[in-house]
Amino acid sequence: xxxxxxxxxxxxxxxxxxxxxxxxxxxxxxxxxxxxxxxxxxxxxxxxxxxxxxxxxxxxxxxxxxxxxxxxxxxxxxxxxxxxxxxxxxxxxxxxxxxxxx
Numbered sequence: 838x839x840x841x842x843x844x845x846x847x848x849x850x851x852x853x854x855x856x857x858x859x860x861x862x863x864x865x866x867x868x869x870x871x872x873x874x875x876x877x878x879x880x881x882x883x884x885x886x887x888x889x890x891x892x893x894x895x896x897x898x899x900x901x902x903x904x905x906x907x908x909x910x911x912x913x914x915x916x917x918x919x920x921x922x923x924x925x926x927x928x929x930x931x932x933x934x935x936x937x938x939x
Contacts, residue, residue: 888923891916895925902932 854862877885898905898913905913914933917926 888920891920892923892925895920895923895929899925899929899932902929 895913895917898909902910910933913929917923917929917933920926
């Protein structure tokens with residue numbers, strides 16, 4: 838086991854590093870590398886881009902809510918209801934339940 842790292846082997850043979858400390862260092866720093874994240878598939882990328890587009894649209898609608906027409910409000914409410922997993926959807930739905938002037 839001491840052949841693993843010559844410099845550490847020298848420190849243990851000279852008494853600077855105990856055998857127990859050496860083994861602890863080997864365990865700590867010899868962990869296997871984590872897997873690299875796999876690149877997104879074309880379908881996953883499209884889904885992610887679509888989700889980002891919807892989030893941006895809903896964020897813009899939320900910011901401009903008092904200025905939106907009734908038709909636009911209904912459209913964005915439908916979009917927010919179709920995507921309840923997005924945090925901005927909750928904000929849009931809350932904005933819709935506020936007073937008409939807000």
